[in-house]
Every structure is written in structure tokens, then in C-alpha cells.
Amino acid sequence: GNSVTQMEGPVTLSEEAFLTINCTYTATGYPSLFWYVQYPGEGLQLLLKATKADDKGSNKGFEATYRKETTSFHLEKGSVQVSDSAVYFCALTQTYNFNKFYFGSGTKLNVKP
Amino acid sequence: DVKVTQSSRYLVKRTGEKVFLECVQDMDHENMFWYRQDPGLGLRLIYFSYDVKMKEKGDIPEGYSVSREKKERFSLILESASTNQTSMYLCASRGQGSTGELFFGEGSRLTVL
Numbered sequence: 001g002n003s004v005t006q007m008e009g010p011v012t013l014s015e016e017a018f019l020t021i022n023c024t025y026t027a028t029g030y031p032s033l034f035w036y037v038q039y040p041g042e043g044l045q046l047l048l049k050a051t052k053a054d055d056k057g058s059n060k061g062f063e064a065t066y067r068k069e070t071t072s073f074h075l076e077k078g079s080v081q082v083s084d085s086a087v088y089f090c091a092l093t094q095t096y097n098f099n100k101f102y103f104g105s106g107t108k109l110n111v112k113p
Numbered sequence: 114d115v116k117v118t119q120s121s122r123y124l125v126k127r128t129g130e131k132v133f134l135e136c137v138q139d140m141d142h143e144n145m146f147w148y149r150q151d152p153g154l155g156l157r158l159i160y161f162s163y164d165v166k167m168k169e170k171g172d173i174p175e176g177y178s179v180s181r182e183k184k185e186r187f188s189l190i191l192e193s194a195s196t197n198q199t200s201m202y203l204c205a206s207r208g209q210g211s212t213g214e215l216f217f218g219e220g221s222r223l224t225v226l
Contacts, residue, residue: 032213043117043203043217044156051213089155098213099144099163105155 002027006090006104013080013111021075021107023064023090031092033057033066033073038087038106047075047088085111116140119204119218126225132191134221136204142216143209145187147171147179150201150220159202162187194225 007022025031032051036044048057050066050073057064062077073090090104120135138145146161148171158171160179168179176198180188187206191198201222205215 034213036215036217041219043119043219044205044215045217046214049214093213095213098207099146099161099169101156101158101213101215103156105153 002102004090004092004102004104006107009108011109015082015111015113016079019077019080021088023073025071025092027092031094034091035064035075036089080111082111082113085109117204117206117216117218119221121221124223126194130194132194134189134202136187136218137185138206142206144207146205147189148203150203196225199225
């Protein structure tokens, strides 16, 4: 079956620290992978995505590389800001059924000044 | 700018009441979704609709129904609210030709007393 596992939070970092949030997946074939972010009091918004192996998604200084050999899609940022404090969700969907998304449980990031 | 609008950000209802959650999207998307978000459980799909008057059950449809009379509007109905339906409800939409990206509303936080 399809599933996503991401590291439990909360993750607490100081401003300008390096961020990694781990995400691994189980899926058949070649899923598309996503990171969504949910800022306090808001809905989810797409942060970045990758649709095939070795693709790197990037946005707002965040990056994630689709690694099929390790079934991973880890989120990284070189220098976090207080404004990055949010909940981050890893997700996958299959090209044969884009109406079915599999979300991880979310990782809360707290960035302190 | 794309937009998914949920009519109520916060609702407080009593056990046994009928509850309507409304969602409108302005992107002419064919597919619309209702998710429930609970801490530690991520997002769970309640129902989705791939066309007007068409609907499919998601992972947790019990206790809920939906209505899609117009393309832009997707309603979630709790026929008889119970305390275990206290949660954050997220509406999302997706275009037919997209590579899977979901667009989310800001969420409706429902408390059932």
C-alpha cells in the first residue's frame, strides 16, 4: 500500500540554524511527492513538489530531493527564520489516482529568535 | 489569485445539531475534498467529489454526508453532531489536468459540546 512517515515533532531550532525534517514513503510505482506547510491559523499550502526520481523541489529557501533508492523526500533549509514556524506535512499521490493523497502526521517547527 | 473559501472559521454546536460546512472555490476545479485534521493523525479524507452531484467516500465517511449541486461549491453535512466530531475541517480543490496539487481553504474549527 501507500503511506508516508515523517519525523515526530515538535522540532525547536534557533534562528539561522539548519533544518532537516525527515520523510520516508511506501508506494508502488512512481508517486509524486509534496511538502505542504500550515502556518498558525491557516490552511495548508503547497511548499514544493517533485514528480519523478532525482527531482529536486525548491521554494522559499526550502529544498527536498526525491530519492527512490531510499524512498525518502527529506525537507531541508540552510537557515531558518522565526517566520518559518509552522507545521510541515509530507504527502504523496499516485499518477493513476490524483484524488487520493497520503499525508504524513505533520511535524511542528518552532524557531526561536 | 486562486482561492478556496470556507464560510465559517469557528463554530460551536451542541450534540445532536445538524451542521453545515460550506466551501467555495473560484478556480473552476472539477475535484473538491473534505478532510479532517486532528493532532497526531494528520489529514484524513472524509469525502471527495469529482464532478457536480458526484461523490465518493474517503477513509472516514461515517457520520458525514456531502452535497455538490454546483461546480464551485462543496458542502459537508453532519446530520447529528457528536462530541467526537470536534475537529478542524479542511476543504481543498484540484484541477483535472494538474499534477496533483491541492489548494486548501483556511479551515473550519468545529467544537461540539
